[in-house]
Amino acid sequence: MKNKTQFLLIPMAMAMISCGGGGSSAAQINEPDNNAPAPQGLLVPLEGQDQLLETVRDSFTQVAAVNRAGTDSGFLVEEVVMDSAVPTSSESFTTTYTLEANVDEHDYVKYNGNHLFIAPSRGMDCCFIDDDVVFIEPVFEGELSEVADAVQAPGPDEERSIRILSTDPQAAKADQVGRIPLISDRTVEGLYINEDQLVSISSSSWWGVFGQRFADPSSWEGQTTALDIYDVSTISDTTDPDLLLQLEFDGGFVSSRRQGDMVYLVARHTPQIVGYHYYPNELQVIENETLLDGLEPEAILPNMSINGVESPLLSASDCRVTDRENSLAPETNGFPTMTMLIAIDLESQAVANAVCYLEPTSGIYVSNNAIYLTQVDGYGIDSRTLVHSYALSEELNYQGSGVVEGALALNGDKDFRINEHQGYLRLITSQRTGNQEDQIDHQLSVLQLATDKLELELVSTLPNSDRPAAIGKPNEDLYGVRFFGDRLYLVTFERIDPLYVLDLSDPLDPLIAGELSVPGFSDFLHPVNDELLLGLGQDEAGLVKLELYNVALLTAPFSLGSTSLVAGANWSYSEARYNRHAFTYQVVDETTDRFSVPLSVGFYSDETGYSEEQRLMLFEIDSKDRPADASIVEVGQISAKGEQWWDSRQRAVFDGDAVFYIDGTVVWSALWSDPENQNGPY
Numbered sequence: 001m002k003n004k005t006q007f008l009l010i011p012m013a014m015a016m017i018s019c020g021g022g023g024s025s026a027a028q029i030n031e032p033d034n035n036a037p038a039p040q041g042l043l044v045p046l047e048g049q050d051q052l053l054e055t056v057r058d059s060f061t062q063v064a065a066v067n068r069a070g071t072d073s074g075f076l077v078e079e080v081v082m083d084s085a086v087p088t089s090s091e092s093f094t095t096t097y098t099l100e101a102n103v104d105e106h107d108y109v110k111y112n113g114n115h116l117f118i119a120p121s122r123g124m125d126c127c128f129i130d131d132d133v134v135f136i137e138p139v140f141e142g143e144l145s146e147v148a149d150a151v152q153a154p155g156p157d158e159e160r161s162i163r164i165l166s167t168d169p170q171a172a173k174a175d176q177v178g179r180i181p182l183i184s185d186r187t188v189e190g191l192y193i194n195e196d197q198l199v200s201i202s203s204s205s206w207w208g209v210f211g212q213r214f215a216d217p218s219s220w221e222g223q224t225t226a227l228d229i230y231d232v233s234t235i236s237d238t239t240d241p242d243l244l245l246q247l248e249f250d251g252g253f254v255s256s257r258r259q260g261d262m263v264y265l266v267a268r269h270t271p272q273i274v275g276y277h278y279y280p281n282e283l284q285v286i287e288n289e290t291l292l293d294g295l296e297p298e299a300i301l302p303n304m305s306i307n308g309v310e311s312p313l314l315s316a317s318d319c320r321v322t323d324r325e326n327s328l329a330p331e332t333n334g335f336p337t338m339t340m341l342i343a344i345d346l347e348s349q350a351v352a353n354a355v356c357y358l359e360p361t362s363g364i365y366v367s368n369n370a371i372y373l374t375q376v377d378g379y380g381i382d383s384r385t386l387v388h389s390y391a392l393s394e395e396l397n398y399q400g401s402g403v404v405e406g407a408l409a410l411n412g413d414k415d416f417r418i419n420e421h422q423g424y425l426r427l428i429t430s431q432r433t434g435n436q437e438d439q440i441d442h443q444l445s446v447l448q449l450a451t452d453k454l455e456l457e458l459v460s461t462l463p464n465s466d467r468p469a470a471i472g473k474p475n476e477d478l479y480g481v482r483f484f485g486d487r488l489y490l491v492t493f494e495r496i497d498p499l500y501v502l503d504l505s506d507p508l509d510p511l512i513a514g515e516l517s518v519p520g521f522s523d524f525l526h527p528v529n530d531e532l533l534l535g536l537g538q539d540e541a542g543l544v545k546l547e548l549y550n551v552a553l554l555t556a557p558f559s560l561g562s563t564s565l566v567a568g569a570n571w572s573y574s575e576a577r578y579n580r581h582a583f584t585y586q587v588v589d590e591t592t593d594r595f596s597v598p599l600s601v602g603f604y605s606d607e608t609g610y611s612e613e614q615r616l617m618l619f620e621i622d623s624k625d626r627p628a629d630a631s632i633v634e635v636g637q638i639s640a641k642g643e644q645w646w647d648s649r650q651r652a653v654f655d656g657d658a659v660f661y662i663d664g665t666v667v668w669s670a671l672w673s674d675p676e677n678q679n680g681p682y
Helices: 004-018 025-029 048-067 146-153 282-293 412-417
Strands: 043-045 109-111 115-118 128-130 133-136 159-168 174-179 188-192 196-205 224-229 242-250 252-259 262-269 305-306 310-313 319-322 338-345 350-357 363-366 370-377 384-391 400-407 418-421 424-432 440-449 456-462 477-486 487-493 497-503 511-518 523-529 532-536 543-551 560-566 571-575 584-587 595-604 609-622 631-640 648-654 658-663 666-672 674-679
Touching: 004 412, 048 174, 048 282, 048 319, 109 188, 109 282, 109 648, 115 658, 159 658, 174 666, 188 252, 196 252, 224 262, 224 282, 252 363, 262 370, 310 648, 338 370, 363 412, 363 418, 370 418, 384 424, 400 424, 400 440, 400 456, 412 424, 412 523, 424 477, 424 487, 477 523, 477 532, 487 532, 511 560, 543 595, 543 631, 560 595, 560 631, 584 648, 595 648, 595 658, 609 648, 609 658, 631 658, 631 666, 631 674
Parallel strands: 224 252, 319 350
Antiparallel strands: 043 319, 109 115, 115 159, 128 133, 159 174, 188 196, 196 224, 224 242, 242 305, 252 262, 262 338, 305 310, 338 350, 363 370, 370 384, 384 400, 418 424, 424 440, 440 456, 477 487, 487 497, 497 511, 523 532, 532 543, 543 560, 571 595, 584 595, 595 609, 609 631, 648 658, 658 666, 666 674
8 A cells, every 4th residue: 555654745845845935045944854754643654563563452451451340441333324415416317315515425225317226125224222322233143132033024035136127217117127146144235326337335244223332342353344346337137237346355334435436435443363352350361461462463454355366455554543642642542443444446446545543433424525534532521522534535645633522423314413614624512511400512613624734723612702602402402403504504402493503604703693493303404595494303293394494594594384294193204314315305496396205104093003104205395496485395195005114214216207216125106296196116
């Protein structure tokens, strides 16, 4: 791999040369010192294999000591699903709803205007709730937990494969024309389409939606992640698409993004030390020391296989470690799990680069310029979040780190809580207070990359001494969050739903501009335009609701009306409240937009008993060019007849007037103008 230090030295040297004066003596005074050390950040390059061994040994020893003492390690491990863009595609069809424009996200359904690609599920559909973070216990091959038995069982998988369906938008019909068989013990995490290529990302372990809280490092041992590239330029129902690249590497999948021809993978890797005791007694402590003393670099660093040919994925020189002398450094080492960034070039079908740092990650956010890895340090009072920035490019240059008060846990759609805009990184964090009268505080922090060092400097916060008003009433948790240019929309909730509008036009002096209280709350916020905001959440009765807000005047937002889904239901649930990929939105023209919301609806009566239905609700936003008169109009719905009880994932694709509704892996379709006359299942 390339030595990243050289990429950091060049711009610094050029900046120093450009500062030279006009006279000869001045030029001599301002000549750069070529022997001056490169600027250092919180993460510094490993000095060699000896430092790699020392760091990993210390981390393993620390974890075993914490476990033996019976105390909490204090780390949260969670997977990001991993997505502030308002979709404005010039295509006639919709694609995956993403957090940022021009940064694609993996999902189990992809569409290219001609074919639907649908990957099967092996994940769990339910979860446990712990405070405001969602967790699922991991399930490994041959070790199906009682929890998994109670929650769900997978459906028939004798022929597990990625389905390929051709579409006929004029008639709103689809037909299966191909398939890509899958290895039975792998989970497809998501797909990408890049021109004539289909990219499949899979993992060897089934982790459901999130990882395990305070997981010991052994949970990440022995995992592998794979990326396969297929040629889908010629699709046939008699032959499978050609496999162009088969990449597999050591490490558990965390998340990914795609920009242009480059896919960026984030993974975790824990060295597997056979016989190591994570909960040692006194004798086993000595055994652990012996194992660590004999540890070699080759046993620590991950390997990869490209089309069956094995080689190292990265070397010690590709990795960074925390500088313990840096004022931002955590008090203790992270557990021995390295975070890896891997850039894969789809055009050349090769690994372009790989880097790592020897700390865990709590989540990721990817802008059009950078990859930000967050690392929560503590989850109680006085918690804080470290942010590490890497360039979104083949070089994956480390750009610096920063720290903010509070915890930024990015599971689910919580990556809406971080955003880069015009050179500033804005974050919303939450902090437990220990005060029963007001148990949680929320803070906006604004960071900016320093020009003279590898650091994200804190430039402003809110609340502050000049603007002390709290974000949210006492004990109100944070729900919907959406950055949109110079604005930030926030929804907090305990009994009512306050919508806050923050003015971020001056990054050095953000302020709360307006506030509105309405019944219920919104989990998901979508900016229709500068003057309208759409909210998806829950009403007072617990049903899914939509609400349209007029935000033309920052200081005086107001509701244009709400709609509860569905009248007469005993309960309703929508995946789109928590997973943006389940929400489909399309700009039609200057006056009208279309969107869909998948819905699970439950009914009960003494006469008929209990029943449940899966529906795709279709809506339009009318008169969006006249915000005072704008409204949500229900167009109709498509019903999924029959139950896929083992797979509750739902997606939708619009292509012209056609709507394709994917319930699990089954497809239903109809014309937007005639949704009740539906076709399927396919």
